[in-house]
Amino acid sequence: MLTIKNLSAKTGDTQILKGVNLDVQAGSKHAIMGPNGSGKSTLAKVLSGHPDYEVTSGEAWLEGTKGERVNLLELEAFERSLHGLFIGFQYPVEVPGVNNLEFLRASFNSLCEFHGSAPLDEEEFKVFIAEKTSSLGFGEPFLARDLNADLSGGEKKRNEIIQLSVLNPKLAVMDETDSGLDVDALREVGGALNNLHHSENAYIMVTHYERLLEIVKPDFVHVFHDGKIIKTADRSIVKEIDEKGYDWLIEKGQS
């Protein structure tokens, strides 16, 4: 579903991604781990089209919601989203003055328009979103507030999950979704990610910690270092990393 080939990118004069290769199949869950500053979060931003990053080489193909393969790097940020890419942000941006419910409807309707289906009016969307929040088991009170502006750190992360469930993307890249969550919130968010996963979509979870991956169990774990993937393994490596850190992998990767 997603094929990343030799992807390199820089911000300003600093080269951050240095040849990332990754294949993601529909129905799979991937984790990306790695030390601070290794470029994990940058990968998410580059895929989504963040204006601060410049792609210096490589390709990123997504088998999008319309069925055809699209080169993400040639699309505007909003088009990438419409084709089925979702980024769950580590620090969701606050947009005061924009009501969360209205934002969700605008976002959903933009997708409807893209697929040529009828947009939902206010009342229809309220029904639609009520089903979503009730099946998630959280989020209903966030809807009346301003987008992320009146939400706590944990609520912002849950709000990202609401957006994920509304947009139902092909590929969700969840960037440190677990950071800043207490144990209960983590269980809630992890449980929701499991419920929203199906055979037609895929996850890439960028994380530092074992704890999210114990709930949302990845099929593959990629270890990131110095702007590229140095090791791919099954999830048993998560425990090993938790115990031993990254140094042994880095040394091995560089030798």
Place this chain on the structure above:
Amino acid sequence: MSFTSSRFHQKEYDAGFVTKVDTDEFPVGLSEEIIALISEKKEEPDFMLDLRMKAYRYWQKQVEPQWADLDIEPIDFQGVRYYAVPKNMDTAPQSLEDVDAEILKTFEKLGIPLSEQKRLTGVAVDAVFDSVSVGTTHQKELAEHGVIFCSISEAVREHPALVKKYLGKVVPYKDNFYTALNTAVFSDGSFCYIPKGVKCPMDLSTYFRINTEGTGQFERTLVIADSGSSVSYLEGCTAPQRDENQLHAAVVELWAEDNASIKYATVQNWYAGNREGKGGIYNFVTKRGLCSGVNSHISWTQVEAGSAITWKYPSCVLKGDNSRGEFYSVALTNNKMQADTGTKMIHIGKNTSSYIISKGISAQESKNSYRGLVKMGKGATGARNFTQCDSMLVGDKCVANTYPVIENQNHTTTIEHEASTSKISEDQLYYLNSRGLSTEQAVSLMINGFCKEVIQKLPLEFSVEAVKLLEMKLEESVG
């Protein structure tokens, strides 16, 4: 990668075209002869000429106000043409057949068709072109309800008693430099009288168009709502794109008797000058409403998106007990525009209330100031005010200021003031982009959110137009 793409090039000012018509123009400059000539052209009664002369003599002794937060090049008032009308139109034409086809086309192009077949339904339009009203629609239907809606020139001739009773009573010519100037030279504008107990059957509107080069527009509007009546009034403004500055100094007076209600909405899109700040309209406007009667209600809604300079403070004098004044404003500045705008709420009567919502959006190198006065007089027992004053900054070279003043002379009042400042950032645009919203949609969502309380006060057709106007102006700025 960046948000800059070809779709966000400098949007043209759609209304910036010039209409080629033969005009009768007075010589440039101002003198008693010019004023006498204006009055003569308009076939005015003597009281009007006297008023103009008094105002002119007073004006000569005044200097321009300097207190606003505006950098203005000195204005050469003798370099302005005070009167220009399309040929053979010194007095408003009897029918649209007498109006130059080019002028009708102009208004049609601006979305205000005047002809019987095409005119807007549900809203009566008075169309003012330079110094003269070229036509007023739906007059007959309105007359059936006793509503008088015509150009102010026609009102001076046809309804002198009403004009004499009310003109200059809410805004006396001595009020300020520009009201004195306007009173001396005003050439046209709209007049409306809603008789006792009548709910005006349709919205009334005036569309102001400046066309001739070097000409100032000095319009005068007077709206009177007699006891128990109500009216909703809209005004729109555009001008051609020119390198020189043009002067627009208007006076609007509203008068509400017992239990009467006036809603006055403006979408101002005068030409604002180019990116470097060259050209554009200097907009010096005095708007004031008097809630004269008990339970009367005046509401100002304005979307100020144009003009190089805006100096404007639509105000309410709350004289009648239990009367209510409202001010809803969005002022947007971009490029090098400057706006100093706000309101005054003068509470005189008992239990009067006022409500102020001001939203300022400044982008690029523009300057946007809110200036407000809430005054509670000794007799205004139980009076209440709520003020909310929000600024939004786009970019880091713009300026937003707020100057709220509260004068309270009694202990039984309640005054609340809230203020905030926020900023549209690239991060916010990116975040919304990443959720499938284009930059246009993202800006629209943010502007709608920010201005919601004001926009929803506009009549529906106007609100759609106003949002589009704001979006267009801002897309230039985030591009």
